[in-house]
Amino acid sequence: MSDPRSPGESVAGSAVPPAERLLNLVIALVNTSVSMTKQQIRRGVAGYADAPSAEAFERMFERDKDTLRALGVPIVTVDAGGHSDDVGYRIDNEAYALPPVELTPAELGVLALAAQLWSDKALRADVSRAMTKLRAAGNTEAEDALAGLAPRVRAVGDAYGPLLDAVTQRRVVRFRYRAANSGAVAERRVEPWRIAARGGGWYVVGRDLDRDAARVFRLSRIEGRVRLGARPGAFEPPAHVDVDAALGVVGAPRTAVLAVVPERASAVRARALPSPADDGGAAGSGRVPRAPQGYDVVAVPYTSTTTLAEELAGYADAVVVLAPEKLRGEVVRRLEAAAGLDRLGGPGLGPVSGPGPVSGLGPVSGLGTAAQDESESEGEGRG
């Protein structure tokens, strides 16, 4: 099943609301002594008699079955004989119930806060149903043990529903994708292993079937619908999927040696190692450029060259990278392009840049949600 959709959506002319029909079906299948065939359901369960034709009933019943299964209702089929018409349905009462969850009031409060995490409509709907079930199971009232915290993850968009189904059912997906470097849109076929959110972006990690290699796709670059392959269990994901490694969020921790104008770039200085002088090895075997006169020297740990280069270029002459050379080169490349900005013509006449972000994903932190100050000198900002 995939979003957006309206489970149990009312059929034209139907008198019984979908929620009532679904509830009647659940009660019937919970209480049936053995099982019920489709015909028994059509004749007996309130709401199904509204279906104007056999085909309409068939569609209605299939959709209701999918809806209930997605909600966790364990509908099982019972093969009663040789004819397909004899297939019976019942609810597995053993599997129906939520196992006891003895949550303390504080723990229920934690769940309620976690439920607030999602900004996305589909995820909010999923999580609010989960909370309804947990509230029905418990005696406790939630207690706000984490007062003052407000975690948020931005909306993921329409691709989430089908991708999640594909990950959990191990189906191959196809979608049209806008490449980060060229902007070109092409069809991709992927075995999706995991959906991930990092630094405001949503990604799917998996194997690109045409390139026969692990790849990361940003969900916001997927154009149009995600289509699922017909076969569940079509692939076996690796036992361990390292999302951060795939995204290039974590690399080997490295150290940058920076010359910084006194009193400037305090946000960078705040991350500096205690004693830069001891970190001579960071520069490798080559000789390190000298700090310009009057600059302080600090050593700052980092993992992503692209992300740090973007941050440091933003400081202009307040920070000069001394080492490593690759980081220095990345910053200089940005500054050289920036030095030519006043000679730009119209769109398309500017410098055609070299390679894009190293991972092809853009920075995962770095500039991120670039929020400005609320006023000229107060509040937060990103630089």
Next chain:
Amino acid sequence: MAERADDRLVRLLGLVAYLDGHGPVPVADLAARFGVSEQKIRDDVDQLWVTGTPGYWPDDLIDFDADAVERGVVHLTNARGLTRPLRLGTREAVALVAALRALLDSPPVQADATRAQLVGSALAKLTAATGEAASAVDVRLGHGGDPAVVAAVTTAVAQGRRLRIRYVNAADVVGDREVDPARVLTQDGAGYLLAWCHRAVGRRTFRLDRVLAAEVLDEPVDAERVAEVGGDVDVAASVAGGGDGEAAEVTVTFAPQARWLAEDVASQAVTELGGGVFAMRVRVTNPAWLRSVLLAAAPSVLAVDPPGVAAEVATAARHALDAYRASQGAS
């Protein structure tokens, strides 16, 4: 918009399972527990009353004590077998477990052992109950900020005490200020402190990774002012929506490589120009911020309007390149 049938069904099933174990329960209590209006609960009871097993004779139906309902109390007398709460569906378990894992890993929770223990135990109980590996979705909230700063800030919020912070703003100016903290917001890539700032005499948002030092003071916060700061703020939207500084509109045209900027920067409008090239209009209240964005993304910038902005950035870049040349000696 009408309520989705599956959402309603889950509440109807939950109501019956809850009522089955609890005798008579006031409508108001049910409304609070399930987070809906009292009218919705009454509608739900009316719905349940006509639902049951095939045949639908009086004994087949879910039943309530009618007298109790008159008095605003719901008393279930026949549950028709729906006595147990329904287990979580895969998507529901995934959404909740992924949220708890993200919360557990987040700096504000990690900053305090009691909090981390609490979130950890909630996660363990839920994972045990759902039986889901639930690893399909993996979410990390942004890190950033000195752990000592995060610990001090979250402590001050929890205890309602004033904070003294040393903060470096986007214009790279450091200042000390006292604030009444209201909330710690973790949004997308970063953590923010929402507070009443005594220096600015107003509500301010501070990025945690720009708070250089924080000290919890003995003085309690002014509850009224903290309430004024408000609960939920979309940081990016609050910036785009207002601000008291002089705002200028700047339009920047980017090559396709800078696509991530269109996704990450709070802009007024993004116009597609074909071939992946796009123009982004931003409302700038802080020129230092725009300058740093343009310096960072310069290789992908195709045009800047008004041109004066580009000239300033180019001048800053030439000064920076001079500094690089001055450092070149040994390299």
